Amino acid sequence: SQQGEEDPQALSIQEGENATMNCSYKTSINNLQWYRQNSGRGLVHLILIRSNEREKHSGRLRVTLDTSKKSSSLLITASRAADTASYFCATPPKTSYDKVIFGPGTSLSVIP
């Protein structure tokens, strides 16, 4: 079964609005990662949050992690058209750091 699952599957917002994506996972983790993928391209690592962290910021990105609920959220503030992409959470289980499992992803469209 999938380790991470995103919600919503698709999100369409106006430029300047904030976008929030959620991720749930099933097993214990040491860290949770978020990646972005522009259409048909490779993935770009956005941010990694460790299991002992609750919140992390990077530019316009804010990630939260609630290990008691096995969930994480990614907030993109003041969205831009260039943020249009698919966003995936990824969770390597504690038993194997290398076995990164990606959630189904959220497709974000930012309308200019």
Place this chain on the structure above:
Amino acid sequence: DTEVTQTPKHLVMGMTNKKSLKCEQHMGHRAMYWYKQKAKKPPELMFVYSYEKLSINESVPSRFSPECPNSSLLNLHLHALQPEDSALYLCASSLPEGTGTLSYEQYFGPGTRLTVT
């Protein structure tokens, strides 16, 4: 250099062909990965090499054969593929487990778009 390169960008092959996908990185990463990604789906892990040894094979059919000739190169040899193997094949690299950095983010190449006819 924080780049993972993959060649070719596009590949069309018949079901009887033999071809290879190549991946290269010069970041000193000792873990390298192959993923398969179908349209509108997340990447699915196929293989992991750690210190040039195959550490994970996610029950991939034998028509896919990985090879890691050295710490910078990763190949995926393809033989007798099926049309359903058409997908984007992504290579990635990272610092492997046990390096003590606690930084396991993966760096991805742009992918090879494979079409099997």
